[in-house]
Amino acid sequence: MFSPTARPDVLALRTSQIREVANVGMARKDVLKFWVGESDQPTPAFIREATAKALMDGETFYTHNLGRPDLREALSAYLSRLHDQPIAFERLGITSAGxxxxxxxxQAVVSPGDKVVVTTPAWPNIVEIPRILSARMETVSLDPAQGRWRLDLDKLMDALTPDTRVLFLNSPNNPTGWTLPAQDRAAILARCREYGIWLITDDPYERLIFGPGKSAPSFLPLADEDERVISTNTFSKAWRMTGWRMGWMVLPKSLVNSMGVVIEYNTSCAPDFIQSGAIAALNEGxxxxxxxxxxxAVVKDQVIGALRQMPGVDAPEPEGGMYAFFRVEGVTDSVAFAKDLIDKAAVGLAPGSAFGPEGQGWLRWCFANRPETNAAGLERLAGYLAARQK
Incomplete structure (x- = not known):
C-alpha cells in the first residue's frame, strides 16, 4: 500500500504557531485576543452598504479573471493618485485576498529549486508559499538597533546573487513594523535589474505608517511598466476588510495575460458583489x-510606551503597521510563554517564533484595538510579569 500523504515539500511546511497558541484560548471568553492582525472594529458602513446593495441587486455572477473593469479603473485611479504617476488599468489584477x-x-514565476530571498522576521506565508512550490529559501535577518528595526543593506546585497530568482520584501513589515528607507530602493532595484531578479513586494500596510506622507516608500514610482517588479496588496488592513478576502496585483505588462490564466486555474475570479464593495472603498475611503x-498612532504610543515601562521588556519602535514586536528578558520559548500567558493572565499574543527563528523570545501584540482593550491587556501583562519575577 502506498501511503496517502502529501508530498515532502508540503509535509515540511511549518504549522502556524499563531494558530497553535490561539487554539489554547480561543474558546475562553475571558481572554483578550491580540494574536491576529486585524482591527476590533468592523468594516466601515459605506463599504458594507455598497456590498449589500450589490448582492441584493443580483451581482452574483462570474467576472473577468483579472477583475471587473470598473474595479480595475477605480484601482488605477487610486494607485495613480497615491504614487503620483500613472498606474495603468491594463497592469492590474484583482485577487481573492492578498x-x-x-x-x-x-506560481507564475517560481520553479522548483529556484532560490528565493526574503527578509525576516516575516509573516509565515511569505516564506512558506515558495516552499510549497519547492523553492530554496534564503533569509536575511532584520536587526533591532537604537530602538528600531533595521535592515543591513550590505547583507541583503550579498544574498542577491546571480542565481537568485525572487526577492520578497514586506514593508512596512509584519511583525516588526520595519519600513524600508526610501534611499535604499534604488540600490535594491539596481541589483535586481543586474541579475534579472523578480522583486515582489507585499504591501498591505503601505498606508498605515506613523510618519509623514501618503504611504510607505514604494518601488512602483521607480520601476518601468514592463520589468520584473510586482506589488501585491489587499483591502484587508487599510479598509478593515480582513474577512472579505479581496486583494490585487500590479504587474509588468508582459505578465498580465499569463496571470489571467493562472487565476482561471485557481479561483476563476473574485466574487462579483464584493468587488462593488472594493470600488466603494477606493472611491470613498x-x-x-x-x-x-x-x-x-495613538494606540501604538499607548502600547509601546507601556511595554517600555515594564521591567525586562525591549520594545522597538514600529514605523508602520499595527503591531508591537517585543521581547521579554529570559524568554527562550515564545510558544510556551504565550500559552502560559493565556493560562495565567488571559492575554492572547502571537509567539515571535511564528515569524521565523529570529523571532524566538519575542511576542507580537496587534494594537489595532480600542484603547480601553489595549489598556486592560497591558495591565494583565504587567501583573503577569511582576508575578513571574517573584
Missing amino acids: VNALMLVS EAHIADLRTEL
Whole structure:
C-alpha cells in the first residue's frame, strides 16, 4: 500500500504557531485576543452598504479573471493618485485576498529549486508559499538597533546573487513594523535589474505608517511598466476588510495575460458583489484611512510606551503597521510563554517564533484595538510579569 500523504515539500511546511497558541484560548471568553492582525472594529458602513446593495441587486455572477473593469479603473485611479504617476488599468489584477496574490505570482514565476530571498522576521506565508512550490529559501535577518528595526543593506546585497530568482520584501513589515528607507530602493532595484531578479513586494500596510506622507516608500514610482517588479496588496488592513478576502496585483505588462490564466486555474475570479464593495472603498475611503492612521498612532504610543515601562521588556519602535514586536528578558520559548500567558493572565499574543527563528523570545501584540482593550491587556501583562519575577 502506498501511503496517502502529501508530498515532502508540503509535509515540511511549518504549522502556524499563531494558530497553535490561539487554539489554547480561543474558546475562553475571558481572554483578550491580540494574536491576529486585524482591527476590533468592523468594516466601515459605506463599504458594507455598497456590498449589500450589490448582492441584493443580483451581482452574483462570474467576472473577468483579472477583475471587473470598473474595479480595475477605480484601482488605477487610486494607485495613480497615491504614487503620483500613472498606474495603468491594463497592469492590474484583482485577487481573492492578498495572500492569494502572493500565491498566484509565485506560481507564475517560481520553479522548483529556484532560490528565493526574503527578509525576516516575516509573516509565515511569505516564506512558506515558495516552499510549497519547492523553492530554496534564503533569509536575511532584520536587526533591532537604537530602538528600531533595521535592515543591513550590505547583507541583503550579498544574498542577491546571480542565481537568485525572487526577492520578497514586506514593508512596512509584519511583525516588526520595519519600513524600508526610501534611499535604499534604488540600490535594491539596481541589483535586481543586474541579475534579472523578480522583486515582489507585499504591501498591505503601505498606508498605515506613523510618519509623514501618503504611504510607505514604494518601488512602483521607480520601476518601468514592463520589468520584473510586482506589488501585491489587499483591502484587508487599510479598509478593515480582513474577512472579505479581496486583494490585487500590479504587474509588468508582459505578465498580465499569463496571470489571467493562472487565476482561471485557481479561483476563476473574485466574487462579483464584493468587488462593488472594493470600488466603494477606493472611491470613498480616504477619510477612513486618515482616521485609522490617527487611531493607530495613538494606540501604538499607548502600547509601546507601556511595554517600555515594564521591567525586562525591549520594545522597538514600529514605523508602520499595527503591531508591537517585543521581547521579554529570559524568554527562550515564545510558544510556551504565550500559552502560559493565556493560562495565567488571559492575554492572547502571537509567539515571535511564528515569524521565523529570529523571532524566538519575542511576542507580537496587534494594537489595532480600542484603547480601553489595549489598556486592560497591558495591565494583565504587567501583573503577569511582576508575578513571574517573584
